[in-house]
Amino acid sequence: MRVVEVTAFGGPEVLSMARRPEPEAGQVPGKVRVRLKAAGITIADIRIRAGLYVDQMGDLRPPFVLGTDFAGRLLDPAPGPGGTLPAGTRVAGTVPWYTDLTGQGTYAEVIWADPEWLAPVPDDVDFTAAASVPLAALTAQHGIEQLDLPPGAVLLVTGASGVVGRFMVQLASAAGLRVIAVAYEGDESELKVLGAKECVPRGEPLEVLRQVREHVPDGVDGIFDGALLGTVAMAVLKDRGVFVSIAPDRVPVSERDIRVEFDRAMPDAVRLKGILEKVAERELITRVADVMPLEEAAEAHRRAESGHRPGRIVLMI
Numbered sequence: 001m002r003v004v005e006v007t008a009f010g011g012p013e014v015l016s017m018a019r020r021p022e023p024e025a026g027q028v029p030g031k032v033r034v035r036l037k038a039a040g041i042t043i044a045d046i047r048i049r050a051g052l053y054v055d056q057m058g059d060l061r062p063p064f065v066l067g068t069d070f071a072g073r074l075l076d077p078a079p080g081p082g083g084t085l086p087a088g089t090r091v092a093g094t095v096p097w098y099t100d101l102t103g104q105g106t107y108a109e110v111i112w113a114d115p116e117w118l119a120p121v122p123d124d125v126d127f128t129a130a131a132s133v134p135l136a137a138l139t140a141q142h143g144i145e146q147l148d149l150p151p152g153a154v155l156l157v158t159g160a161s162g163v164v165g166r167f168m169v170q171l172a173s174a175a176g177l178r179v180i181a182v183a184y185e186g187d188e189s190e191l192k193v194l195g196a197k198e199c200v201p202r203g204e205p206l207e208v209l210r211q212v213r214e215h216v217p218d219g220v221d222g223i224f225d226g227a228l229l230g231t232v233a234m235a236v237l238k239d240r241g242v243f244v245s246i247a248p249d250r251v252p253v254s255e256r257d258i259r260v261e262f263d264r265a266m267p268d269a270v271r272l273k274g275i276l277e278k279v280a281e282r283e284l285i286t287r288v289a290d291v292m293p294l295e296e297a298a299e300a301h302r303r304a305e306s307g308h309r310p311g312r313i314v315l316m317i
Ligand SMILES: NC(=O)c1ccc[n+]([C@@H]2O[C@H](COP(=O)([O-])OP(=O)(O)OC[C@H]3O[C@@H](n4cnc5c(N)ncnc54)[C@H](OP(=O)(O)O)[C@@H]3O)[C@@H](O)[C@H]2O)c1
Pocket: 042, 043, 044, 135, 136, 139, 158, 159, 160, 161, 162, 163, 164, 165, 182, 183, 184, 202, 203, 226, 227, 228, 246, 247, 263, 264, 265, 307, 308, 309, 311
């Protein structure tokens, strides 16, 4: 089968098409095969390719296959939320690449997937849209539960233009929170449609925080830190507020009785099924910035690294 391998740590040019044997039924107990139609490119893929996570990768070294998010069709029946999903079912999900460390990611025609990490895709959602959802939406959904703020509370979402941030803006707005979004300036009108009450342009952190204070002089009740600002953002958080971080190295030390949480996407097929149903109902909007063929993975990484993108770049397989 066709895969894209990382041949060495480095720039996008280290991504190269290769052929690997296609997985055969029953080789990996507890996992099922999925024939992929689409794979999302995440920022973690880019950091792994560049060698920035090498100290968290055990003995795994190039060549390996990148990729976490996917959409495709089951080749094997899989236990699913509400009963067995037959072979042929359209599914989307995540390969937890940096905890599994098998080096067998989703830039490939066929993958092994854990049934806990996938869910059926409603007919109204196409494969490329579905592949933009799983990891980011699971992270945001888990994050809104960790925030646990009452309706009317003020939530600051940093990195609100990002894929995780956009989902958080929508979930928080649906939960009745007043959302202040720190975002790429050109995305303001879109983020307001998604549910942000106010937007502050991204930029130098102290200037961003000064502008946040103009909206809420007493500070915010919660922060969801999609841009990984970390400790510096605590300055606008009220005493006894809540801070949710999504990067283990950007978790601030608690102060002033602030509750600090680390949000990591968890395997939860029921939760993912609900998210994909909301996408089908247009209760949750996802945005695909670019769709490119698998063969152009290197160019897709170049684009992803070149600056602001309004949504996920997705590889079509
Ligand atoms: N813990 C978990 O399980 C988990 C799961 C998924 C993702 N993550 C992490 O969450 C982060 C966001 O992921 P993503 O998929 O949403 O990535 P993304 O789409 O690239 O979004 C990141 C966003 O942050 C913005 N940003 C970067 N630096 C900023 C700054 N200094 N001030 C304000 N905004 C800034 C970017 O703005 P521009 O668009 O203008 O560049 C971008 O919109 C990544 O670091 C990722 O590794 C964690």
